[in-house]
Amino acid sequence: METLNIPPELERYWKDLDCGFKPVEPVFAECMREAMAVLSPQGVEEYISNARFLGKMGRGAEPILVFLEVAPNTAKILGEEAMHAIMACVKVLWKSPNGKAITPFLQSMHAVAERLRTAEQMQHYLDLVLDFTERTTGSVHGIHKTFPSPGLPDFFNQVPRLLSLLTIQGLRNWVEYGVRYYNNHPERQIDYFTLQSADSRAVLQRERQGTLLVDNERKLDMYMRGLWRDPEQLIPYSLAYDELRKPQPYFDKLGIRLPDAYDDFVPAVTVRSARDQRPAAVSVSGLNRYRACLAHIAAHRRWSKAVIADNFSPFQRIAIELLEDSRVEYLAMREYPGLRPIFMALHPEPEEDACDTEHESSIRHRLAMLSRAILDAQHSYQHPYIVEYANRFHELMRSGDASTAEMADMGVSFIAKTRLKSDQSAKIHFKNTEVDYRDDNRHLWQFIEQGDEEETFADQNNAQVEEAIEGLPPRLYPEWDYSNSTYRPDWVSVYERIHPHGNPADIDALLNKHAALAKRLKKLLDLLKPQDKVRIRYQEEGSELDLDVALRSLIDYKSGSSSPDPRINMSHRNDGRSIAVMLLVDLSESLNQKAAGCDQTILQLSQEALSILSWAIEKLGDPFAIAGFHSNTRHDVRYLHIKGYSEHWGDEVKSRLAAMEAGYSTRMGAAMRHAAHYLERQTADKKLLLVLTDGEPADVDSHDERMLIEDARMAVKELDQQGIFSYCINLDPKADEYVADIFGKQYTIIDNVAQLPEKLPQLFISLTK
Amino acid sequence: MTNKDQYKVAQEPFYQAQGGEVALYEAAYRARLPVMVKGPTGCGKSRFVEYMAWKLDKPLITVACNEDMTASDLVGRYLLDANGTRWLDGPLTVAARIGAICYLDEIVEARQDTTVVIHPLTDHRRTLPLDKKGELLAAHPDFQLVISYNPGYQSLMKDLKQSTKQRFTAFDFDYPTADVEADILSKETGMDKAISAKLVKIGAVARNLKGHGLDEGISTRLLVYAATLINGGVAPRAACRMALVRPITDDADIRDTLDHAIDATFAQ
């Protein structure tokens, strides 16, 4: 056996493990270090012998790998003793026909332990598992113990989520229902335990712990009406399934959105020094969590005024939101001082030194500390700026209500004063920074309609766009898992970057090369244009005399009317077209291939096509944006900003196009969702997302070919619901196999890629005619 | 002859005026116009009338109306005594004879056939026929009729007849504004102003819920009770629960909301 990577002090354990699976070796040292840090020497011995058993079970490398990874922390939570019971359970599964369920069982073990916390609770869970196994194994048509339990593996996949919603008792009731009613229907049993059947969800809802909105609607309505004089529709959203984004309360024209259930909030037990005089954290009932959330929202509705978003960078906006949150809460507490202990209990208290400001972006951490310091007069923060700004805040509030605008000034100044190099880091310190009773503040921002500003204004914008985008935190998007018919929440991290710069002259050269094509296009464009002119009549000053009106006026004048109409001119406006466009360009590795039948790469052809198209759209005057994307696993989807709506087709944009490069894979769904969130803000009547790609969605970490295709198809559906029309221009001759699955009828396959520069603008024109 | 003075309001009652109501009332009295004071329970209607009687230095006879009341209860009846029968004037008759202000409190509580007896007193005749006694009493020149009524629990059965309403000039009362109400509490009970303001805030919460599970909000009267309890040493939260919440509702959701409003207002 090769033991090259095993450090000498671990060699003994490695021998004992006696494991021949290739993937185990590279992780072994890491796992052992963890194990030795948290387990007793005796515990380490057992760890090895348990792992050894799992490795020799004949179920491949997965069980031992998973065990090595999760066992130490599981034992840390439950105590080492608890591992015996867990292993006993594994052995039962192993001896039954349920060997397949062992990996999912182990995989969920740590999450289950985190939820249940004690060995005793874990024992309840194991009893439940054994009972489940016993009753559902081999019972089809009475043949004994030969068929595996149909629902068991899926049950283990679901159990972390189930336990985040249910108590162990609730879980037992839920399982009992499924076992009782579907013991003789393997398929339906699976539907039940994958949470796909209606009754499965209904029973889950029934067994949920915590305070349900539906049960308290009347009380909360009275709360809003009685305490805030602001009755409003309350709309629950689900934390359990089907959510697209990580849900946060918010309000809009339709009402106030709140989670469908809140658990009672129980403060984490913290060890405090004897000198700490502050009152201990208190629990907050689910009902009061709703009230805290509503108080916050009602306070915004009473005291917040929207400000213009375009004037601020994203960091400034986060700071402004936070200070405004603090201000409206301050005012709410002035009205109802009893809110303070509730806010204090629910508001996180990040530790001052928790964030490694060298390597992590501490922007959220700093702001959360500031928010805490403002709320909690007895805070312990030393950071001079935290102290200073908390004081400034209180000084300002002492003289009245202050305003959103004043918070904006303070936020901008705080960001400027506390700026750190690491702020731009993609690794953002999130822990203990989320204030979960606060809404998402969408009401706070007003976006100036973009597109027809003066040139100078747009230029000014350019600089801001860049600053804004550099160092944006990753945006998390869900991904559709067709095999379970659920979204995997927060599955994909999208990093947005400004595309690197190249030489804009290269693009001008490309345009020159296609001068003949441009000429032909121009004719087409001119045909499109005149129809867009709208005559505006009755103008005192305009571009032309309006004869009808002028004559009428003249007659009035001649016949002695005292006031002939002086508005005898007319002018024109180009507004027949109201289309906003987003070009989303696949920049994956495959673009580096030579296109069939010519010696240019697909990338070069795409570049030419995009240049001509951009030139054409600019001529038409439609607002449009360009972005490229590629991905390297779900943890790293890159979205490259090439042109924004507020930028014009100029050297800046050309230079980014000139530097286009291809690499990595194609996680299309995430890129589409991200592109959509820009397109969504446009005010045009029609919104078009053009996806230019040369292949099917794929990524290195997605082994099921259908997975990303199905996800992209789902993304098209989502966009459709947002009023965005997606259209695919596909350069893959084999695209027939999948493109219709994703885009329905909304696609074109361009077989002869060499014609792309010509075809793309034509296609655009015919699409938008 | 009955002694007028026993009906006089001896001491100046505390009344916080909210607008021009005092002068207006005086004008109405000068013309001896009948007055109707409308407004929710416990908002100061009775206190106002009492105050005006004191200010005008006129006797005040108050009748709290109720469903079982008959016309005789107002006008008078024959009583049996050792010598046979004896006529006893009712409160309305007494007032008309001696020239008092007769205040029929919560008039809608009385049945409609009872209230018609006041009609002849409210027009130019200013007379009260005592049919049983065979007397037509002409009202004393100082006599004035005042009624109060709460439009809040208006129902078809319990509304004043249009023909009755049309005989009165009217004041529309409501709970005072927050500042004024807090002032009233402080002056009435000697309560600290800050606590008065909090009590008023809780009152406002209940008033916002009127029509949404509550027929009536918390009255100024109940707020005065709460302040009195607090002055007597009861903890504010307990006093509020006892004086403000429990009397007005049995609805669990409302109780819970009001209890929360108390906790939110009186932070520990």
Ligand SMILES: Nc1ncnc2c1ncn2[C@@H]1O[C@H](COP(=O)(O)OP(=O)(O)O)[C@@H](O)[C@H]1O
């Ligand atoms: N304007 C006011 N000035 C002084 N006290 C008031 C006033 N309004 C209400 N109050 C207080 O409220 C209590 C109830 O008022 P009251 O006149 O009996 O109500 P109503 O006759 O409208 O039912 C009074 O005893 C007094 O303490």
Ligand SMILES: [Mg+2]
């Ligand atoms: Mg907010």
